[in-house]
Amino acid sequence: MSVLIVGSTALDSIKTPHAENPRLLGGSASHAAVAASFFAPVKLVGVVGADFPKKYVALYKKHRIDLEGLQIQEGKTFHWSGEYEVNMNNRRTLLTELGVFEKFTPHLPDKFKRIPFVLLANIAPALQHHVLDQMTRPKFVVADTMDLWLNIALPDLLRLLPRVDGFVLNDSEAHQLTKQDNVFAALRTIHKLGPRYVIIKKGSHGSILSGPKGCFICPAYPLHNVVDPTGAGDSFVGGLMGYLSTSRGSVDSNIRRAMIHGSVAASFCCEGFGLTRTTRVNRAEINRRVRELEKLTKF
Amino acid sequence: MSVLIVGSTALDSIKTPHAENPRLLGGSASHAAVAASFFAPVKLVGVVGADFPKKYVALYKKHRIDLEGLQIQEGKTFHWSGEYEVNMNNRRTLLTELGVFEKFTPHLPDKFKRIPFVLLANIAPALQHHVLDQMTRPKFVVADTMDLWLNIALPDLLRLLPRVDGFVLNDSEAHQLTKQDNVFAALRTIHKLGPRYVIIKKGSHGSILSGPKGCFICPAYPLHNVVDPTGAGDSFVGGLMGYLSTSRGSVDSNIRRAMIHGSVAASFCCEGFGLTRTTRVNRAEINRRVRELEKLTKF
Numbered sequence: 001m002s003v004l005i006v007g008s009t010a011l012d013s014i015k016t017p018h019a020e021n022p023r024l025l026g027g028s029a030s031h032a033a034v035a036a037s038f039f040a041p042v043k044l045v046g047v048v049g050a051d052f053p054k055k056y057v058a059l060y061k062k063h064r065i066d067l068e069g070l071q072i073q074e075g076k077t078f079h080w081s082g083e084y085e086v087n088m089n090n091r092r093t094l095l096t097e098l099g100v101f102e103k104f105t106p107h108l109p110d111k112f113k114r115i116p117f118v119l120l121a122n123i124a125p126a127l128q129h130h131v132l133d134q135m136t137r138p139k140f141v142v143a144d145t146m147d148l149w150l151n152i153a154l155p156d157l158l159r160l161l162p163r164v165d166g167f168v169l170n171d172s173e174a175h176q177l178t179k180q181d182n183v184f185a186a187l188r189t190i191h192k193l194g195p196r197y198v199i200i201k202k203g204s205h206g207s208i209l210s211g212p213k214g215c216f217i218c219p220a221y222p223l224h225n226v227v228d229p230t231g232a233g234d235s236f237v238g239g240l241m242g243y244l245s246t247s248r249g250s251v252d253s254n255i256r257r258a259m260i261h262g263s264v265a266a267s268f269c270c271e272g273f274g275l276t277r278t279t280r281v282n283r284a285e286i287n288r289r290v291r292e293l294e295k296l297t298k299f
Numbered sequence: 300m301s302v303l304i305v306g307s308t309a310l311d312s313i314k315t316p317h318a319e320n321p322r323l324l325g326g327s328a329s330h331a332a333v334a335a336s337f338f339a340p341v342k343l344v345g346v347v348g349a350d351f352p353k354k355y356v357a358l359y360k361k362h363r364i365d366l367e368g369l370q371i372q373e374g375k376t377f378h379w380s381g382e383y384e385v386n387m388n389n390r391r392t393l394l395t396e397l398g399v400f401e402k403f404t405p406h407l408p409d410k411f412k413r414i415p416f417v418l419l420a421n422i423a424p425a426l427q428h429h430v431l432d433q434m435t436r437p438k439f440v441v442a443d444t445m446d447l448w449l450n451i452a453l454p455d456l457l458r459l460l461p462r463v464d465g466f467v468l469n470d471s472e473a474h475q476l477t478k479q480d481n482v483f484a485a486l487r488t489i490h491k492l493g494p495r496y497v498i499i500k501k502g503s504h505g506s507i508l509s510g511p512k513g514c515f516i517c518p519a520y521p522l523h524n525v526v527d528p529t530g531a532g533d534s535f536v537g538g539l540m541g542y543l544s545t546s547r548g549s550v551d552s553n554i555r556r557a558m559i560h561g562s563v564a565a566s567f568c569c570e571g572f573g574l575t576r577t578t579r580v581n582r583a584e585i586n587r588r589v590r591e592l593e594k595l596t597k598f
Contacts, residue, residue: 182524202504217595225481299593
């Protein structure tokens with residue numbers, strides 16, 4: 001089955017202690033869509049400006065991403081610029097030019113409205129609501145978020161949570177949302193806000209799922225060299241939803257392996273600037289890392 | 300087979316945001332010995348003062364810990380006092396009274412000198428050397444350490460590493476020792492310093508082993524409520540060595556399950572002040588958590 005991905009489509013200018021790369025293809029929807037494309041047909045909804053490079057449209061197409069929901073508007077594409085510290089964990093935003101993204105309203109082509117798997121990638125909760133308002137009985141909806149929305153749009157986010165099946169956030173966001181220091185206590189609190197599945201991402205420490213069948217401790221794939229972690233979380237949830245949408249059987253019986261595949265997608269993302277490494281990956285390489293993770297966790 | 304454990308034996312006065320407990324049984328050797336005692340006969344080497352409470356001697360004995368190597372000297376027992384912050388991760392030392400520990404020289408009774416499994420629990424590297432100098436061809440030696448020794452006794456520690464089979468340290472210590480931010484890069488660097496097995500502890504994020512058969516990503520047991528993490532790392536390595544010393548087959552084939560058992564021992568340690576929870580545990584409870592960890596990581 002297909003997966004619908006709605007989120008930001010952006011140009012990222014990224015600086016690390018080792019290199020600087022301007023105007024890479026970025027945004028939550030771009031990272032998630034490319035990661036999901038290894039497993040499932042992807043329909044993307046987003047907005048770019050007239051300045052959006054043709055090579056990035058070609059890149060989406062290379063991954064057979066359906067772009068009927070990609071709006072191309074007069075004006076500039078959302079441009080984000082950030083700089084990482086030496087440890088590659090802390091980053092600071094140097095610049096945010098919203099451009100056409102400022103007035104973005106996700107509009108779903110009719111043929112997208114019945115897609116069973118829906119990823120509301122990181123984007124304002126009001127827009128995530130607007131997407132759900134247009135959908136007809138999706139089978140499985142997952143929402144991602146970021147600290148910004150916890151700060152400026154918490155009521156919208158709290159209204160969204162009962163409308164989604166799964167909610168994905170990182171550990172510091174879980175702490176911000178629940179005021180709980182303990183990640184398992186935080187998971188319990190977030191369930192009470194609505195979602196049956198809650199996933200807390202912990203970067204290089206992996207992630208934790210809490211769902212109807214209990215918890216799953218998902219490892220991160222071991223990386224000796226992180227080139228650029230931008231988009232790793234988006235790749236994780238994109239890979240997860242892509243895998244889930246094409247697996248036979250129930251969500252319950254597939255979600256653990258889906259997380260593992262998301263974890264592998266995130267590992268490739270970190271190995272290059274922007275999407276440069278991810279777009280060179282094939283399914284065999286993904287499967288190899290999945291098998292490695294099996295070996296790395298077996299006891 | 301037996302395991303020999305040499306380290307500190309202390310009284311810990313511990314303050315958390317929720318409670319305060321004075322003069323609990325503590326020290327690296329105490330925590331490691333009690334954790335190991337669930338799996339193997341333990342021989343302890345340490346020093347206490349004349350003020351050492353009889354109830355703590357009884358506690359060691361309840362765990363069938365051989366105390367022939369426990370020196371009782373005129374003077375006061377090593378007393379440490381610390382306070383945890385709300386998140387239960389950061390702590391500050393309020394007081395350190397070395398007492399008889401200041402002039403401690405570990406002296407091994409003859410019958411301890413041929414014990415095959417040796418845990419050099421956290422203690423000055425010079426004393427860890429002194430223990431090894433007295434041993435006759437031990438089968439498997441593991442050393443633990445702490446940031447203090449990296450700061451004030453690094454040359455001694457660097458001379459120790461080629462003498463041990465395994466080295467255990469936490470992630471911040473690994474960073475301090477190797478200047479590497481990446482944990483897998485740090486593991487590689489530490490191998491070059493000598494040990495064939497290197498384990499980096501990451502607290503609630505679990506631990507990572509690097510050994511001749513590759514890496515193992517070991518989960519922490521999920522805890523909803525951490526009462527007092529003091530001694531968790533010591534319990535981990537104590538449980539690991541206890542399990543390893545009584546398992547049939549090679550270290551290579553047992554070390555992953557040994558880490559899992561160490562992880563479970565550490566989880567019990569965190570659930571009570573000092574050793575209060577650990578001493579009430581039985582092997583069936585340990586096995587139950589091991590099985591839970593199997594379920595929590597299976598995919």
